[in-house]
Amino acid sequence: MSRSIIWFRNNLRLHDNAALANACRHDQALGLYCFDPGLFRETAYGFLKTGALRLHFILEALENLQEELGKLNIPLKVVIAKPEIVIPELCDRWSIDGVYAQKEHTYEELQVEKLLTEALPDKTQLHFTEGITLFNPEKLPFDLDKMPRVFTDVRKMLEKYGEIPDIVDQPGAREAWPGNEELEQWPGWEAFGLEAETPDERTAFPWRGDEKAALERLESYLWESRRIEKYKFTRNGLVGADYSSKFSPWLSIGALSPRMIYHEVKRYEQEVKKNISTYWLIFELIWRDFFRLVAMQHGSKIFMAEGIRQKPVEWSFDPEVFEKWRTGNTGDDFVDANMKELQLTGFMSNRGRQNVASYLAHDLKQDWRAGAAWFENRLIDYDVTSNWGNWMYVAGVGNDPRDRKFNTQWQAEKYDKNRQYRKLWLD
Ligand SMILES: Cc1cc2nc3c(=O)[nH]c(=O)nc-3n(C[C@H](O)[C@H](O)[C@H](O)COP(=O)(O)OP(=O)(O)OC[C@H]3O[C@@H](n4cnc5c(N)ncnc54)[C@H](O)[C@@H]3O)c2cc1C
Structure with missing residues (x-):
């Protein structure tokens, strides 16, 4: 009899999931998803690292995942806890042979991987797969x-x-898990310290997570x-x-x-x-x-003011100026419409993102990292490397040596000629 844990991270699916498939080589398997408490801490800019719309989206994905895993006799346990604490405890309790997870590549995630490796019992092997x-x-x-x-x-x-x-094949059902994790309550909204939000009905992304x-x-x-x-x-x-x-x-x-x-x-x-x-x-x-x-x-240069170009730029951060940008009150109607859409739906088009990012960094001359942090809070598609990489790029401290300043009013005229978009969010 052998047992595994699938530590779900950014792989909330059954299809093409190497970590899940490998974990299912064991007789019994338990799924685990950890909301690291660090995700809900306050940033240097006075708002939380993760906002309610993104949390809402992840919870939807987890509900569906739980249902699908249930068909494979794999319960899904969801906790607010540090993986490096909770996983070793579960390994001890259930005498786990292997922990399987998808590999991550950025600073905070790598730190967790390191701490977990150190904390696991000798018997338990930790396996990462790219995905x-x-x-x-x-x-x-x-x-x-x-x-x-x-x-x-x-x-x-x-x-x-x-x-x-x-594509990795979807695994078949396991033997029933001996515990009753499937009966455990998941943390409710109060536990995250966030007020529940649902996306505005004008959203360009009207689907579940x-x-x-x-x-x-x-x-x-x-x-x-x-x-x-x-x-x-x-x-x-x-x-x-x-x-x-x-x-x-x-x-x-x-x-x-x-x-x-x-x-x-x-x-x-x-x-x-x-x-x-x-x-x-x-x-x-x-x-x-x-x-x-x-x-x-x-590595962590992608989070630094001078970016990977290590280009020394004096960025300022004026809370009032930033607040106007964040809440869509700059007076530039194209920027404001996009920022309202982001605020209310957690989504914004690529065209919009380029414009508002350029506006913050090049017109308002504010620290691009504050903008990236706000995107991190709001975007339902927040992805650490796409977000910080694109922000660096637009701010001019990334890969492209060319000037990435956008003329937002010219862009509005070209891409929103009849003002349909601005009317949708500003009227
Ligand atoms: C400042 C800024 C921040 C961004 N932050 C994020 C982020 O946190 N998460 C994120 O997924 N994308 C981010 N993007 C990239 C891009 O805006 C979104 O991927 C895209 O708008 C998502 O919509 P879509 O799936 O309909 O894209 P589509 O146009 O349909 O593109 C298909 C897929 O290609 C990828 N893609 C497209 N454009 C880019 C791009 N510029 N960079 C990386 N991947 C791309 C995405 O995975 C996307 O789903 C950011 C762009 C900018 C300018």
Whole structure:
């Protein structure tokens, strides 16, 4: 009789989940998700690191995950606790042989991995598998230390020589778990110290945060509506659910696997149509990988004022100026509309993000890290490397040496000519 724990992190799914599949080599398995209390601490800017909309989204994913795991006889335990404390306790209590988790790559997550490794009982083996990225970061066609700075160079090498793993099969049911974790209450809103919020009904992301909804959206964006065929020409839109794929919130918590998207797009290209738009969706997923690799290459520099360029810039932080930006009261209607959308829904288009980030860093000359921290609080698709990487990039301390200042009123005129977007959020 052998037992395992699947420590769920940003892989809240059953499909293409290597950690889950490996854990299911044992006779009995227990699922565990930890809300690290550190996620709810106050930032240096006076708001919490994680906001209620993102929490709401994760809880939806966990509910669905619990239901699906239940069909495999795997209970899901959800706690507010540090993994490095709770996992060793569970290992002792249940005499666990192996703990399985998806590998993370950034500072706080690596710290937790280190502490957990030290705290586990001798008997228990800890296994990490890669699963966040499209390409396998363990088999890169270049030396990570020498990875080129510029996206295009990296993309070309990945496209030519990179390896995208096949989808991992979903495991079968385990023997019943001996405990009664499935009966335990999950922490309620009070336990997180947050007031519950639900997204505004004007949201561009009208779906639940779970794997089921993610797979349905993948199906509908490709096979039913065939919107993917026009993606390259609609992706700069601002209003509605369909101008872009909206995969990012599910990708960020791993309710959807990027490799699943890739293999579905390839199948679509073979069976229905291949064009510049089908290619472009994968192209954008490579941007996502790129920022992850940048973080792996540069470590915690991605969180520093001078970024990975180590460019000394005197950023200021004026709480009043920042507050106006944060709450959508700058007087620039395009920026304000986007900030209201973010505040009320936890989502904002890529076009909007570029503009508001540029406005904060280049027009208001405020510390870009405060903006990145606010995005971290609000975005339901918050992803540590996509967020901090894009912010660095726009602030001019990232990979691109060019000036990334956006003329927000010119952008509004081009992308919101009839003011439909601004009316939606400001009227
Ligand atoms: C300042 C700033 C902060 C951002 N913060 C985040 C974040 O926290 N989480 C996040 O997922 N994305 C972030 N992005 C990237 C991008 O805005 C979102 O991925 C995109 O808007 C999500 O919508 P979508 O899924 O419909 O994208 P689509 O246009 O349909 O793109 C498909 C997928 O490609 C990836 N992608 C697209 N553009 C980018 C990009 N610029 N960088 C990295 N990946 C990309 C995403 O995974 C996305 O789901 C940020 C961009 C900026 C400028």
